[in-house]
Amino acid sequence: MLTVRRLDIADARSILAGAARHAEEIGVPMCSAVVDEAGVLIAFERLDGGKVSSVGIAIDKAFTAGAARNTTAFYGDESRPGSPGWRIQGTNGGRFSTIAGGVPVVVDGQVVGGIGVSSGTADQDVEVAEAALAHFLREAGITPEA
Template sequence: MTTLSLDIATRLATAGLEAADAMTVPMNIAIVDAGGHLLHFTRHQDALLGSIDLAQRKAKTAILFRMPTATLGQISRPDGPIYGIEWSNGGLVSFGGGLPITDTEGNVVGAVGVSGGTADQDVEIAQACLAAL
């Protein structure tokens, strides 16, 4: 897979919704392509409205820096080497819930962003999305 198709993005998001259902936590799930553009978005009806933007920004952050948003958060703390980076690129998210999507050759082809629960819950759902690859 060199590009992320809508069919694959839909499959990933569906897996995330199912995992969120099992946790009984309403979630917003965004999938972006390699350029950071929204490819697929879905949400539970009762998911927090403020988390719509967070899910999309988490996905965009993960693709722009090709790393989990939680990792970016670790290195952007006040004593970190890139403190303040979250103010760049129109606003980044530097806590858990965004993960890059890689193909079988290790190329980053997109990203998933999940928001609606705690950061740990968001990460768990994002990982469930990737497990559907």
């Protein structure tokens, strides 16, 4: 039998609160999603004005970061034409995302969940996802990993 750790609902609410706060600071109404280490959705918020088309993208980014255990930006680099992982986007029934804005949540060297943000530019999405992660780690008293 395996024993695994994963984000709980209180962790997910902390992450969404961090995402909302940073999204408001930069003035971009985001869609933000939090999944557990199996890629299953725990919590989601679309701020007022968040794009309809970003609901699914945010959830897919979070799925990818949690289930494939790396940033979606990493998979974006890995999937350029000629790269080994080219065409990984769209696998998993279309849910594998290679668009920047998905980041795994790593605690004690283990991926315990994923965050996905969408509605701004790729840079804004990444910035909000990282701010949400930093906010959660700070609230939980966890030292960020490299």
